[in-house]
Amino acid sequence: MSFDLAVIGAGPAGMAAAVEARALGLAVLVVDEQPAPGGQVFRSVEAAHGDAVLGAEYSAGLGLVESFRRSGATYRPGTTLWHLDPDSGEMSLTPGGPAVARRVLLATGAQERPVPILGWTLPGVMGMGAAQIMLKTAGAVPSGQVVLAGQGPLLWLLAAQLKRAGAAPALILETTPKGRLAAAFRAGGWFSGRGLLLKGLGLLRETRGLPVVRAVTGLRAEGEGRVQRVVWDGGSADCDTLLLHEGVVPATHIPLALGLEHAWDVRQQCWRPVVDVHGASSHDRVAVAGDGAGIGGWQAAVASGQLAALDAAHRLGRLTAEGLAQRAAPVRRMQAEALALRPFLDALYAPSAAVLAPPDDQVLVCRCEEVTAGQVRAAARLGAQGPNQAKTFLRSGMGACQGRMCGATVARIIAESRGVTPETVAPLRPRAPYKPLTVAQLAGL
Amino acid sequence: MYATRPEARPATVEVFVDGVAVRVPAGASAAAAVLLAGSAAIRETAVTGAPRLPYCMMGVCFDCLAEVDGAANVQACMVPVVAGMRISRQAGARDALMPEAGR
Amino acid sequence: MSAPEPFQAIVVGGGLVGSAIAWGLAREGLRCVLLDEGDIAFRASRGNFGLVWAQSKGQGAPHYQRWTRYSANAWPELAQELAAAVGADVGLHQPGGVHLCLSDKEMADRSDRMAQMAREAGNSLPFHYRMIEAAELREMLPALGPSVVGASFTPYDGHVDPLRLLHALHRAFTSAGGVYVPNAKVERSNAAPHDFRVFAAGRVFEAPRVVLAAGLGNAALAPEFGLSAPVRPQQGQVLVTERVAPIFTMPTTSVRQTMQGSLLLGDSVAEVGYDISQKPAVMAEIAKRAVLSFPFIARLNIVRAWSALRIMPKDGVAIYDQSERFPGAYTANCHSGVTLAGAHARLLAPMIAAGQLDGMMDSFSARRFDVRDAA
Numbered sequence: 001m002s003f004d005l006a007v008i009g010a011g012p013a014g015m016a017a018a019v020e021a022r023a024l025g026l027a028v029l030v031v032d033e034q035p036a037p038g039g040q041v042f043r044s045v046e047a048a049h050g051d052a053v054l055g056a057e058y059s060a061g062l063g064l065v066e067s068f069r070r071s072g073a074t075y076r077p078g079t080t081l082w083h084l085d086p087d088s089g090e091m092s093l094t095p096g097g098p099a100v101a102r103r104v105l106l107a108t109g110a111q112e113r114p115v116p117i118l119g120w121t122l123p124g125v126m127g128m129g130a131a132q133i134m135l136k137t138a139g140a141v142p143s144g145q146v147v148l149a150g151q152g153p154l155l156w157l158l159a160a161q162l163k164r165a166g167a168a169p170a171l172i173l174e175t176t177p178k179g180r181l182a183a184a185f186r187a188g189g190w191f192s193g194r195g196l197l198l199k200g201l202g203l204l205r206e207t208r209g210l211p212v213v214r215a216v217t218g219l220r221a222e223g224e225g226r227v228q229r230v231v232w233d234g235g236s237a238d239c240d241t242l243l244l245h246e247g248v249v250p251a252t253h254i255p256l257a258l259g260l261e262h263a264w265d266v267r268q269q270c271w272r273p274v275v276d277v278h279g280a281s282s283h284d285r286v287a288v289a290g291d292g293a294g295i296g297g298w299q300a301a302v303a304s305g306q307l308a309a310l311d312a313a314h315r316l317g318r319l320t321a322e323g324l325a326q327r328a329a330p331v332r333r334m335q336a337e338a339l340a341l342r343p344f345l346d347a348l349y350a351p352s353a354a355v356l357a358p359p360d361d362q363v364l365v366c367r368c369e370e371v372t373a374g375q376v377r378a379a380a381r382l383g384a385q386g387p388n389q390a391k392t393f394l395r396s397g398m399g400a401c402q403g404r405m406c407g408a409t410v411a412r413i414i415a416e417s418r419g420v421t422p423e424t425v426a427p428l429r430p431r432a433p434y435k436p437l438t439v440a441q442l443a444g445l
Numbered sequence: 446m447y448a449t450r451p452e453a454r455p456a457t458v459e460v461f462v463d464g465v466a467v468r469v470p471a472g473a474s475a476a477a478a479v480l481l482a483g484s485a486a487i488r489e490t491a492v493t494g495a496p497r498l499p500y501c502m503m504g505v506c507f508d509c510l511a512e513v514d515g516a517a518n519v520q521a522c523m524v525p526v527v528a529g530m531r532i533s534r535q536a537g538a539r540d541a542l543m544p545e546a547g548r
Numbered sequence: 549m550s551a552p553e554p555f556q557a558i559v560v561g562g563g564l565v566g567s568a569i570a571w572g573l574a575r576e577g578l579r580c581v582l583l584d585e586g587d588i589a590f591r592a593s594r595g596n597f598g599l600v601w602a603q604s605k606g607q608g609a610p611h612y613q614r615w616t617r618y619s620a621n622a623w624p625e626l627a628q629e630l631a632a633a634v635g636a637d638v639g640l641h642q643p644g645g646v647h648l649c650l651s652d653k654e655m656a657d658r659s660d661r662m663a664q665m666a667r668e669a670g671n672s673l674p675f676h677y678r679m680i681e682a683a684e685l686r687e688m689l690p691a692l693g694p695s696v697v698g699a700s701f702t703p704y705d706g707h708v709d710p711l712r713l714l715h716a717l718h719r720a721f722t723s724a725g726g727v728y729v730p731n732a733k734v735e736r737s738n739a740a741p742h743d744f745r746v747f748a749a750g751r752v753f754e755a756p757r758v759v760l761a762a763g764l765g766n767a768a769l770a771p772e773f774g775l776s777a778p779v780r781p782q783q784g785q786v787l788v789t790e791r792v793a794p795i796f797t798m799p800t801t802s803v804r805q806t807m808q809g810s811l812l813l814g815d816s817v818a819e820v821g822y823d824i825s826q827k828p829a830v831m832a833e834i835a836k837r838a839v840l841s842f843p844f845i846a847r848l849n850i851v852r853a854w855s856a857l858r859i860m861p862k863d864g865v866a867i868y869d870q871s872e873r874f875p876g877a878y879t880a881n882c883h884s885g886v887t888l889a890g891a892h893a894r895l896l897a898p899m900i901a902a903g904q905l906d907g908m909m910d911s912f913s914a915r916r917f918d919v920r921d922a923a
Binding site for chain 1: 562584586588593594714715718728729730731787825828836838839846847848850851853855
Binding site: 034040044111112124126141251404 | 450477481486490497498499505508510520522
């Protein structure tokens with residue numbers, strides 16, 4: 001099957017790109033791992049939009065999903081891209097056969113930043129994003145003593161949602177250090193981003209009265225066979241479910257595997273693909289839009305998806321340069337507005353050094369191969385210069401997740417050990433298959 | 446431990462988690478079913494045998510690997526439940542020679 | 549420029565070949581520096597299949613067959629020594645190995661090849677092999693597919709964890725007093741007999757011996773030292789399955805079970821220059837052949853795959869040399885860093901330490917290409 005534009009991911013960026021590209025007459029393929037469109041932010045919105053607990057902003061995603069459904073794009077849900085040859089545009093997909101596209105837009109979104117603490121592999125410790133997915137896909141809430149630990153807008157959104165559902169967390173452990181608010185105001189953006197800021201203040205108001213410990217450090221999970229206690233410097237509490245969150249980072253697995261040029265994002269402390277204003281990457285067939293190109297939230301993602309679609313149409317001769325400029329202008333204004341609060345949020349919720357590189361040698365950093373921070377430090381002392389050599393020595397990043405959970409942590413620990421800046425250490429280089437698949441699927445049997 | 450909210454999403458699909466019947470809402474994943482069933486673990490790691498439950502629920506961490514309808518090491522958070530689905534604990538490295546049902 | 553740092557040997561290249569030689573030199577009591585690339589490198593050692601393999605090496609080149617056999621024989625001691633030195637378990641398992649044949653033609657060709665190897669081995673180090681028919685093979689390996697008509701077997705073969713080997717060699721080298729310098733791509737060098745300077749990582753290293761073990765990098769480096777290293781990249785792709793409970797009692801040339809439980813499926817051969825991109829069509833071919841050999845493999849998940857570049861000498865046979873113009877400069881070039889690790893650490897390194905390659909190494913000299921090209 002041959003297409004003008006293939007979009008990988010049916011979240012806000014991917015859906016918006018598909019809608020825009022279809023409107024311009026492009027033949028569009030949308031491939032998504034999930035069974036229904038929406039991405040993680042609007043996960044299951046067609047089924048769950050009536051659940052008031054999730055809030056009005058979530059339900060607003062329904063409109064986007066509906067216009068995507070009507071767009072006429074070829075939609076392959078439940079489908080994994082396991083290899084892309086950027087030079088030819090050939091995509092290996094499973095289940096089902098391959099496809100080829102003249103332009104490929106990666107809209108693979110974000111993942112939660114791993115929070116490697118002692119005990120984070122214990123059953124009952126999860127990401128806050130995971131708890132939200134339980135809410136969206138199953139209407140389910142964690143029961144028993146629920147503790148939220150970490151920081152970021154999602155923490156307060158989840159706390160509010162759980163409270164609305166009658167399952168308010170027993171305790172919130174906020175890791176934001178003292179004095180950050182002043183730094184955030186200095187970073188700017190709060191005035192132009194005041195709409196989002198007000199929404200955040202609303203969440204804070206809604207969650208008032210929940211027990212909160214602030215400026216928490218030294219977080220760890222303890223228990224026999226499952227989490228039973230959460231401990232921090234100066235305190236501890238019983239706990240049945242510990243939900244962690246330290247923000248989200250771009251899902252760079254496929255862009256890195258393709259060898260796209262990446263840049264270190266100092267504000268967000270992560271790698272992101274280098275893209276131009278329309279999302280075009282360093283490879284002339286490939287664009288990246290949405291949180292995958294740098295965290296900006298769903299409204300910015302919609303705008304970047306539209307821009308990438310306009311650019312695709314222009315590159316394929318369906319839109320003149322003037323047409324592109326004209327149509328892109330209002331979208332770029334919308335994007336700027338959506339991104340206005342980012343400097344403020346990034347400064348307020350910057351992850352601590354301990355989250356990026358756990359100081360305790362006993363912490364498991366690679367959950368799959370069960371490699372500790374101490375082992376990574378030993379490899380660095382032996383001369384490992386980055387996560388690729390550490391992978392060779394320790395198997396960190398060789399498990400089923402292919403380094404999605406440990407790659408950044410291993411690189412950071414090595415950077416610290418070597419006494420160099422994080423951008424000096426190149427990220428783990430993933431290879432295909434981007435996700436495991438059976439030998440039979442790979443062989444096309 | 447997770448609980449459904451029947452007022453929002455009625456639990457209408459019956460699946461079997463480690464052989465025990467549990468009803469979960471349509472749209473839930475196999476991994477969600479394991480959490481709703483209150484299982485102590487969805488897998489034991491192949492490296493040290495440590496118990497794990499799902500961590501990310503969005504296809505990233507691979508800690509939800511389970512046996513789903515006889516297929517080993519399936520990323521359970523990526524598979525929506527269907528009536529009668531059998532989900533069981535992935536106990537360490539799989540037995541490669543064991544024939545699988547329905548695959 | 550900083551002051552020259554004196555050593556007794558400089559080894560260029562921290563892959564399996566370089567680190568085995570460097571450790572061997574350090575073991576001989578030489579103060580040795582090992583110059584390596586950084587985190588991103590072609591690094592064939594990271595792409596190795598992990599076989600200690602004698603049965604296919606050296607057809608038409610008896611000296612290479614012998615060298616390989618020496619190395620396979622030296623392997624148990626190498627493994628023990630690494631265990632004693634740094635407590636490393638490199639997972640050596642050397643029960644012999646088989647090459648599966650999927651058609652009568654493959655079986656006949658293989659049989660001819662084995663017979664030739666045995667003829668060429670002569671009597672000094674006889675080459676024992678057996679062609680095994682399907683019925684007997686099924687007793688040896690579980691779940692063989694119906695397409696397998698037989699196999700060749702030699703008792704010398706086995707496998708190790710090549711990554712643990714690399715890690716162990718680095719640890720052993722360092723603990724024997726060796727100095728490891730990463731991010732040290734050779735920028736320039738000065739060569740004189742038994743007097744070498746290598747400029748790398750903003751430092752100057754000086755020694756009476758230099759060993760070039762930089763893999764494909766040797767081609768460009770060797771002429772600086774009056775040597776020649778006609779090697780080219782040859783791409784190989786490998787697939788790795790999830791871990792499964794122990795199933796195989798011995799390795800095969802195309803499927804082996806690692807000590808962690810994964811099955812490695814491979815490996816392909818492609819002449820594509822410096823290209824390490826993965827090709828789904830090649831990956832599919834590897835997968836299909838694996839499934840023909842062992843149908844149960846179809847159900848397993850592939851968790852990783854890679855393509856890497858072998859270091860292939862012009863005629864496929866290893867190249868070892870000491871420079872005539874600048875004695876003290878050596879090259880080591882081969883695509884069998886695992887198999888030959890035993891020979892590199894325990895035989896070659898002592899020769900280099902002593903300052904002279906044995907007569908038996910003459911046939912490995914790159915001068916063989918001059919003769920052939922002149923002829």
